[in-house]
Amino acid sequence: MYSSLRILLYTTLTVLPVLVSGQLNDLAQRRGKLYFGTETETWEFNDTTYLSHLNNVREFGALVPGNSMKWEVIQPGRYEWNFTLADQIVDLAEHNGQHMRCHNLVWHEQLPGWLVNGTWGKENLTAVMIDHVVREVTHYKGKCYAWDVVNEVLNDDPNNGTLRSDMWLDIIGPEYIAIAFEHAARADPHAKLYYNEYDIEFKGPKHDGAMKVVKMIQDAGVRIDGIGFESHFTPSTAPGLQEQMDCMKDFTDLGLELAVTELDVRILLPDSPEELEQQETVYVDTVEACMNTEKCVGMTVWDFWDQNSWIGPLTWDLYYNGYGEADLYFANWTRKPAYTGIESALKHRPSHW
Ligand code: XIL
Secondary structure (H helix, E strand, C coil): CHHHHHHHHHHHHHHHHHHHCCCHHHHHHHCCCCEEEEEECHHHHHCHHHHHHHCCCCCCCEEEECCCCCHHHHCCECCECCCHHHHHHHHHHHHHCCEEEEEEEECCCCCCHHHHCCCCCHHHHHHHHHHHHHHHHHHCCCCCCEEEEEECCECCCCCCCCECCCHHHHHHCCHHHHHHHHHHHHHCCCCEEEEEECCCCCCCHHHHHHHHHHHHHHHCCCCCCEEEECCEECCCCCCCHHHHHHHHHHHHCCCCEEEEEEEEECEECCCCHHHHHHHHHHHHHHHHHHHCCCCEEEEEECCCEHHHCCCCHHHCCCCCCCEECCCCECCCCCECHHHHHHHHHHHHCCCCC
16 A cells, blocks of 8 residues: 555656646747647657646647648548547547647648549549538637648759649649638638748748739738748758848748747757757757747647657658658657757746847
8 A cells, every 4th residue: 555655656746747847839929929839640648748838828838730730631522521630639629728720721632532633623533622621610610729621832953932732733824822811711610820931931932922922912902811831940051040030030020920839859860969069050950940930830840759750761762861850859758958948948048029
């Protein structure tokens, strides 16, 4: 009896506080932000340590599903809808009192076979896109703080800056973007509607192209509320604090709010103390850019545990060969310098506004 009590006490007093002591969301909220959030997926719920971090609202004030709201999952057949996985994430966020970032509605990747291999004309593809947008947004009506309505509509090359040639552009034309926003707005008048993009966090043709996309939507008389800066960085190529702030200002000057939506900082493996320090600088610069930008509402990391990151040896045949350790916690749950760097920046460094 005595020993089991002792074990219970020991667990409660020492292990649990360590597991749930993170407070990045608390700190960000105290500094006026809406959330510090994370990407997640239901398969990750099986790890109890992971789940205890995820459920800690002092640590993460917003969740975004990595895959389960994407087209191939939600609408795997023309007349088949599957909200099961995404519902679990939305329910968890609701239960924990966390915001939801909902991601995404129209993208060129992770589309189901029936859509990619179908024979489409402008009219019927537009109808299919509207149907998808309206059904998915309606299903989560009132539950999403924000929707990434369109995702990565520009060409990959940061020196290009023109719209990506994909089934949406090629068959419907550039107006597919405003049409998607128009119908998302109708389906949930209160969700913030975002355009989410990468490589626009530094100056150049792609950044300028994204501003043109925003203006195109606005010129069509359609509501767009926000721009998502994905912020998948690597120390050797990441923009510095001032450049990130300048880029944020370009979009907030267009009347938008802004969010850092998919922050991670991959490094070349094996790691070294220097690389981990450079990684810390990039994480901290990005958080500070948001803190210094009044209309940056929050930051989301694209998961927080190296073991489950989408970047690492297990996915080298798919993405970023040679890179890994992009998240805030090492696989053994030790906090990275990047974690403590963000924590102390949020605690101690004054923002400029
Ligand atoms: C990634 C997921 O994390 C992976 O699990 C999946 O295999 C591919 O997509 N930009 C985005 C996200 O907008 O949806 C992507 O997520 C990462 C890049």
